[in-house]
Amino acid sequence: MKKLLFFLLISVSALAQIDRVEPPFWWNDMTHTDLQILFYGKNIALNEVTVSNGISIKSVQKTENPNYLFVTIDTKNVPAQDLVFTFKNGKKSFTQSYVLKSRKENSRFRKSFDSSDVIYLIMSDRFANGNPNNDSNDKLFEKANRSNKDGRHGGDIEGMIKNLDYIQSLGATAVWPTPLCEDNDERGSYHTYGQSDVYKIDARFGTNEDYLRLSAELHRRGMKNIMDYVTNHWGYKHWMMNDLPTRDWLHQWPEFTQSNFRMTTQFDSNASQSDYQKCADGWFVKSMPDLNQSNPLVLNYLIQNAIWWIEYADLDGFRVDTYSYNDKEGIAKWTKAITDEYPNFNIVGEVWMHDQAQMAYWQKDSKIGAIQSYNSYLPSVMDFTLHDAINGGVFNEDKASWDSGIIKLYENFANDFLYPNINNILVFAENHDTNRFNQAYGSDFKKYQMAMTLIATIRGIPQIYYGSEIGMAGDKGVGDGDIRRDFPGGWQGDTNNAFTKEGRTKFQNEFYDFTAKLFNWRKSKEVIHTGKTTQYVPENNVYVHFRYNEKESVMVILNNSDEKQTLKTARFKENIKKLSIGNDVLSGQRFDLTNDLTLEPKSALILELTQRPVR
Known part of the structure; x- marks a missing residue:
């Protein structure tokens, strides 16, 4: 004994x-x-x-x-x-x-998100509080305080699960919540991009088991779960920070050095080495230690962590934060390791640049990257130049000139040839880091219609931001908390419950009904998912593009003018051909394409083209 x-x-x-x-x-x-x-x-x-x-x-x-x-x-x-x-x-x-x-x-060959999907982006702490009992946690510093626009409000995984029917009813087929792993910073932790434990869901969002349940509930509905993954940095409260495995686990500087955020230094053949290093190795902010992906131990740790989450939570894709700030060789190895394990797995990287050639550099098999013998292996990038045009006010430019008005959209798509896989780029009007679309446009419903019509019908994968479908606004100039407002009805005691038709205001239902009709129509439209595109140089601030394949043809018309316009249909005969009838998806109205069309000011049409019935 x-x-x-x-x-x-x-x-x-x-x-x-x-x-x-x-x-x-x-x-x-x-x-x-x-x-x-x-x-x-x-x-x-x-x-x-x-x-x-x-x-x-x-x-x-x-x-x-x-x-x-x-x-x-x-x-x-x-x-x-x-x-x-x-x-x-x-x-x-x-x-x-x-x-x-x-x-x-068959885990290895799981299907991922693609251009047939519509992604619904959720600010996890601000969408819905499904379990008020987990709003604060004794072991985590920051407590819930809904009166603090920059604090934690209590949104959680349970809130997402309870409102999946709402998301599905919008026509969304995939959900992208902002990061859910633990972030134990003393303040501002609600965004969760400064993680303290990358194997554990933040207890204020729920548990690892809750996250598995979210995946299962999405899959039961035929929907997809996209994880927001961070490779560039952790939070300064990460458990390793007080006892690093190696000194070079992080990029160390004699004193705090912030990134210069000049991502062009990653490929600029004229860049100084010091500028390059400051971009890639500088820290995002003081509370986000910059990880050194050139250290093999760090890189392998990140690779295995990513694979672990895919397998464990049955994930359908990644969105990778600050992709182009990583060590470029290291992040390419990380991406290739994941796609070698899961050949069909899609990963969209945040490459926040303002030039198509510079963004295309980061997409897998880019000919531009090949000039420098570089391949990131990243399947998808985000169309930030399109966002620049939309959120920059293109729909407020009522009068066209050589370089203003809706010509900005045409010029954006004119550079599609730069991308190795144009159908696999993410298209969006806004996200959790930008000004709200409805803020930029004063919640103008007609302009919202034009923007969403564009996002829904062009090449690529549409992403919509929670709450815009009910007219939510938010001013980036006021602060990030304002563009990440609570979804009305997501908290007990909310007087406005926008999750239900009865609970929405007339204004909210107008936005919601249009959005749901548009994106539910898109679900079954292969011609939009993978069809070819022909666009026409805008005239009188009117932009026309066609999506077509061997079976279908769709004509999309955006009148960005503040006046009625007459559209001479004869100009588009190479696409209209013998298809003389256009049925508008949005209004149900039928148009005779042998005649000119009268367009209302600030309006959008999506015409499914058919032949006139033989009598």
Whole structure:
């Protein structure tokens, strides 16, 4: 009995040496077979390590910090099982269990989001509070305070789940919530881009199990779950920050050095090395330590974490924050590793630039990148130049000139040839970092109609921002909190519940009904998803483009003038051909295309073209 008690005491004491194991578990039958497990605990590196069942340890890597041990095992052809790692230091030893799970059937070839989808972007803390009991947490610094526009308000995963029917009714087929992993900053943590634990959902949003339930509920509806992933930085409260594995885990400077945000230095052949380094290695802000993806341990940690979330939460895609601020070679390896594991997996990167050639540089197989022998392997980028035109006020420019008015849209699409995969770029009028569309346009319903008609019918993957479909506004100039307002009806006691037709105001229903009609129509339109495009140089501030394939043809007309315009249909005969009838998707009105069309001021038409019936 005394020997048993002595053994137990030693085992308990020894086990206390391991505080973390990451990834916490893994799967068999993965392409990523060299699994590097991080063991963290007091002086863990002083131990020799072995593993059970004849599993091969390929390497054991120690760093200058004895509290870390990186153990790489070969999982190729290893069945799902419970493994036991034994740590031995002299006569003392202890064990740590580790589970290899069975992989989901056909997981490798999961279908991701594409141009047939419409993505609904949610500011996670501001959409809906489904569980008020988790608004604050004893172990996390910032508490809920809805009166603070820059504080936590209590939106959570449960709120999303409870309102998935609403999102689906809009015609959205995929959901992109802003990051949900733990962010333990003392203030401003609601946006969750400064994460403190990248294997754990923030308790104020819910649990890891809640996130799995969100995925399952989306999939039950035939919808997709896109994770907002951050590779460039963590939060300064991340658990590693007080005890780094290596000094170069982060980009270190003699004193705080902020990025110069000049992403052009990443490919500018004339750029100084110091400017390049300041962009890529400078910190975003003081509270966001900049990760060093050129360190192989960091890079592999990020690769495995991303794969772990895909497999664990059954994800359908990533949106990657600040993609072009990463070490460019490192982020390319990260992206390729994920798409090697999941060949159909789509990843859209935030490349916030204002020139099509510069954005196209970052898309997979770019001929522009190839000039410098660079391939990011990133499947999708975001069409920020289109956003610049829309949110910059193009629909307020009533009179056209050589370079103002709706010609800005035409000129944007004229550069489509620069992108290696034009159907796989994200198109949007606004997001969680920009001015609200309805703020820029004074909640003008006609201008909203034009913008959404454009987003819904051009090439690419449409993304809409929560609340705009009910006319929500928000001023970036006032602060980020204003463009991230609470969705009305998402909190107990809200007097306006915009989640239901009865709860919406007349104004809100006007926006909602139009949006739902437009994007539900788009769902089944292959001609919009993958069709070809022909556009015509605008005349009188009227822009016309066609989407067509062998089966269908759609004519889209935007009158950006503040006056009625006459559109001479004969000009478009190369696309109209013998299709003499245009049925407007929005109004149900039928137009005879053998005659000229009268366009109302600030109006949009989506005409499905057909032949006149034979009598």
